[in-house]
Amino acid sequence: xxxxxxxxxxxxxxxxxxxxxxxxxxxxxxxxxxxxxxxxxxxxxxxxxxxxxxxxxxxxxxxxxxxxxxxxxxxxxxxxxxxxxxxxxxxxxxxxxxxxxxxxxxxxxxxxxxxxxxxxxxxxxxxxxxxxxxxxxxxxxxxxxxxxxxxxxxxxxxxxxxxxxxxxxxxxxxxxxxxxxxxxxxxxxxxxxxxxxxxxxxxxxxxxxxxxxxxxxxxxxxxxxxxxxxxxxxxxxxxxxxxxxxxxxxxxxxxxxxxxxxxxxxxxxxxxxxxxxxxxxxxxxxxxxxxxxxxxxxxxxxxxxxxxxxxxxxxxx
Numbered sequence: 449x450x451x452x453x454x455x456x457x458x459x460x461x462x463x464x465x466x467x468x469x470x471x472x473x474x475x476x477x478x479x480x481x482x483x484x485x486x487x488x489x490x491x492x493x494x495x496x497x498x499x500x501x502x503x504x505x506x507x508x509x510x511x512x513x514x515x516x517x518x519x520x521x522x523x524x525x526x527x528x529x530x531x532x533x534x535x536x537x538x539x540x541x542x543x544x545x546x547x548x549x550x551x552x553x554x555x556x557x558x559x560x561x562x563x564x565x566x567x568x569x570x571x572x573x574x575x576x577x578x579x580x581x582x583x584x585x586x587x588x589x590x591x592x593x594x595x596x597x598x599x600x601x602x603x604x605x606x607x608x609x610x611x612x613x614x615x616x617x618x619x620x621x622x623x624x625x626x627x628x629x630x631x632x633x634x635x636x637x638x639x640x641x642x643x644x645x646x647x648x649x650x651x652x653x654x655x656x657x658x659x660x661x662x663x664x665x666x667x668x669x670x671x672x673x674x675x676x677x678x679x680x681x682x683x684x685x686x687x688x689x690x691x692x693x694x695x696x697x698x699x700x701x702x703x704x705x706x707x708x709x710x711x712x713x714x715x716x717x718x719x720x721x722x723x724x725x726x727x728x729x730x731x732x733x734x735x736x737x738x739x740x741x742x743x744x745x746x747x748x749x750x751x752x753x754x755x756x757x758x759x760x761x762x763x764x765x
Contacts, residue, residue: 451537452760453638456546457482457553457727458645459720461655463738463745465498467645468546471749472506475756478536479503480529481510482547482556485689487525488516490675493668494691496659509536516675516686521608526555533638550601550726551609557642558634571618575611590614597625601722603715605688632730641759642733643752646724651739653717660691660713669695669705690716 456468485495489512514520536543579587588604602609616624672695698708741747
């Protein structure tokens, strides 16, 4: 029989972590974070990292797994997460993959082919130089011209993924969005129960704005100042995450603090919209609309428990 794997996905600020911890506590689960920023140590406030108290005594994995100056990509994430899932199942517990980084989730839940095509000599360097000279937005426009869907899913500041998409097209003549769609259709190696937590758009945007305000109150600027003092710059992929690049712009005198906060709220809302688009393309998902449950996490968890119990009974039967 396939191992059971529960996924709790959705846009930022939708309350995934709270639901995953409480669900895990109730059903004997352990949580694996699927967040590309929470893997980094010292990056707690800007990544909205779950606190020890919020974990409810439930083991959480793939948090603080790397230093912020390390190279950490989807291949490394998938290798580590799959081993953790096997270990959790081996202990008789239920693995719960929770997060909003769709590519990380897809890497684990589908049998993704990460075979690298041979990089064309000098092309990657050419793209980096172009972004450095004309800006990330200009390079992102080049991606829009050849692959609109990929451009919608990849933020202009995610330079690594923008460049990889351009490289993929140059090397294969195939759009990376088409490749990803084919990978998305593969059967999962797990008995997958895939929940997506959804939220009324206006309410979600309000929560995002409040979360950013809370991050500022909690000391996001001090956190980024500390990382900068460690020698990290916007050249580090970890510092291109939401919250970090905006505060760096303020610290470097590129913008005012008020403007940096405004941009952070705007770009986080845009990111949430892209996340929702990504998860709508995933197959075999169970969408949970918070408003259908009066925005009550316990009611949502109770409903999820029933679905999990029924699904597992059917699979065992």
